[in-house]
Amino acid sequence: MRTAIHAEPLIQDLEVTDRAIIVQLVDGRVVSVPLEWSWRLSHATPAERTNFQISSDGAYVHWPDVDEDLSAQGMLTGTPAPRPPSSADSHLSKKRVRLARKKPAVTRRRRASD
Numbered sequence: 001m002r003t004a005i006h007a008e009p010l011i012q013d014l015e016v017t018d019r020a021i022i023v024q025l026v027d028g029r030v031v032s033v034p035l036e037w038s039w040r041l042s043h044a045t046p047a048e049r050t051n052f053q054i055s056s057d058g059a060y061v062h063w064p065d066v067d068e069d070l071s072a073q074g075m076l077t078g079t080p081a082p083r084p085p086s087s088a089d090s091h092l093s094k095k096r097v098r099l100a101r102k103k104p105a106v107t108r109r110r111r112a113s114d
Contacts, residue, residue, distance in 0.1 A: 008059060009029075010025060011059070012058065014054065016035070017035070020034060021034075021035060021037070023072060033080075038070060038080070041066060048065040068081070
């Protein structure tokens, strides 16, 4: 009977296209994720996308020009890079908090005179 070895996935090589991030793992698997999974890389120039460093242990890739890190494990488990809230989202959140703090207005109606 064979037992599967659960080793951490390690990156051997990487390519970034205008649509995908493609990694080749040391165990021979090739993993591709949409470029949009990394909002930083999707907004980066082609030159910034090609300037990357695979960590010495192969666990992740770092793009110094855009300060992005992606791990092999994250790509395998389907974990896109989180986006920061946009300024519009932040403004709406603050507005919701202000509205929640206000007490509801009480409306009084006059009774119609006979």
